[in-house]
Amino acid sequence: MNLFDLDTPALVVDLDRLEVNLEAMAAHARAAGVRLRPHTKTHKTPEIARLQLEAGAAGITVAKLGEAEVMAAAGVTDILVAYPLLGAAKLERLARLRESARVVVSLDSVEVARGLGELGVATREPVEVYVEVDTGLHRLGRPTGEATAELVERVAAVPGIRVLGLMTHAGHAYGVGPDELGALVEDEVAGLRATRELCAQRGVELSEISVGSTPTAHAELGAAGVTEARPGTYVFNDTTMIELGAATEATCAAFVLATVVSRPSEDRFVIDAGTKCLSSDHDDRPGWLRVAGRDDLAFEFLNEEHGVGRLDPERGRTLAIGDKVLVIPAHVCPVVNLFDSMTLVREGRVEGEWAIAARGRVA
Numbered sequence: 118m119n120l121f122d123l124d125t126p127a128l129v130v131d132l133d134r135l136e137v138n139l140e141a142m143a144a145h146a147r148a149a150g151v152r153l154r155p156h157t158k159t160h161k162t163p164e165i166a167r168l169q170l171e172a173g174a175a176g177i178t179v180a181k182l183g184e185a186e187v188m189a190a191a192g193v194t195d196i197l198v199a200y201p202l203l204g205a206a207k208l209e210r211l212a213r214l215r216e217s218a219r220v221v222v223s224l225d226s227v228e229v230a231r232g233l234g235e236l237g238v239a240t241r242e243p244v245e246v247y248v249e250v251d252t253g254l255h256r257l258g259r260p261t262g263e264a265t266a267e268l269v270e271r272v273a274a275v276p277g278i279r280v281l282g283l284m285t286h287a288g289h290a291y292g293v294g295p296d297e298l299g300a301l302v303e304d305e306v307a308g309l310r311a312t313r314e315l316c317a318q319r320g321v322e323l324s325e326i327s328v329g330s331t332p333t334a335h336a337e338l339g340a341a342g343v344t345e346a347r348p349g350t351y352v353f354n355d356t357t358m359i360e361l362g363a364a365t366e367a368t369c370a371a372f373v374l375a376t377v378v379s380r381p382s383e384d385r386f387v388i389d390a391g392t393k394c395l396s397s398d399h400d401d402r403p404g405w406l407r408v409a410g411r412d413d414l415a416f417e418f419l420n421e422e423h424g425v426g427r428l429d430p431e432r433g434r435t436l437a438i439g440d441k442v443l444v445i446p447a448h449v450c451p452v453v454n455l456f457d458s459m460t461l462v463r464e465g466r467v468e469g470e471w472a473i474a475a476r477g478r479v480a
């Protein structure tokens with residue numbers, strides 16, 4: 118079947134491009150001698166995790182315990198849950214998960230360490246943790262330096278805990294221009310190295326520095342001291358990555374196929390994909406959504422079931438009711454979370470479908 122014969126809206130993945138993206142990052146990590154632990158929050162699909170592992174990844178990262186459970190059930194045996202796990206219900210699930218996989222957990226407090234430590238003591242198998250560090254995103258973690266070293270020392274003293282290293286996510290890189298990424302990463306990694314040194318002075322030797330985001334991946338993989346990288350978005354890319362210079366339209370591998378359902382005026386069009394398919398997660402920069410191959414089309418706004426845009430009549434291209442378009446998402450991760458499955462295409466032909474088995478696993 119031809120891709121454009123699919124019913125819409127549909128999430129479509131170009132397998133050739135996915136494979137190129139997977140191999141490019143894997144090759145880069147291999148050349149740098151850095152372990153790759155891709156964040157699977159982007160695809161939430163065991164088949165893609167399997168491809169990442171086959172390409173050389175040492176393990177995977179997830180954001181949620183539910184995502185870890187899906188991946189472990191599919192046979193993944195080395196998982197970082199990059200999220201503080203709190204409460205008896207989660208600790209019970211973690212205990213079960215640890216029966217089939219090695220699980221590392223990140224945290225940024227002694228409170229979380231104490232809960233995990235009880236599990237480590239009870240099972241006589243310490244819980245391995247990364248201490249999360251704030252290198253500029255101001256989400257989780259304390260800043261680099263003594264503030265983190267002091268926390269690491271206290272976490273390491275909790276019975277049942279083994280601190281492996283420091284972890285950060287340079288999400289603040291999303292807010293800078295491509296020219297500033299190099300300096301941002303230098304600052305990030307230098308701060309982590311210095312913090313590791315301070316931890317050693319306090320008697321806690323750390324073997325790991327785990328970093329990871331797609332826009333920073335190239336610079337991070339080349340930075341001294343980094344042992345592990347966790348890029349996620351690189352598998353599919355999106356218009357944010359294009360804007361940041363980390364992707365081009367040709368390396369975008371996931372699209373929402375949509376149908377033009379209305380042409381209310383000469384210059385306006387409406388597609389059958391709104392926020393239910395494309396999510397509300399975007400800013401208002403020009404080009405926040407793109408139609409592949411059509412730079413004469415620009416989106417104005419999304420309602421739940423309507424995507425409304427303008428066509429530049431000066432460009433002389435047509436767009437009729439019933440035409441189908443491939444929309445490149447602004448932020449692909451939440452878009453994937455909105456679909457039950459992805460349709461796989463190669464050179465415009467439908468090759469199959471993968472269930473997005475870990476979608477909606479919010480707990």
Ligand SMILES: Cc1ncc(COP(=O)(O)O)c(C=O)c1O
Pocket residue numbers: 156178199285286329330331332347348349350351
């Ligand atoms: C902790 C953590 N690590 C890695 C990533 C991957 O970053 P990116 O989506 O830029 O590839 C994320 C993304 O949100 C994250 O939160």
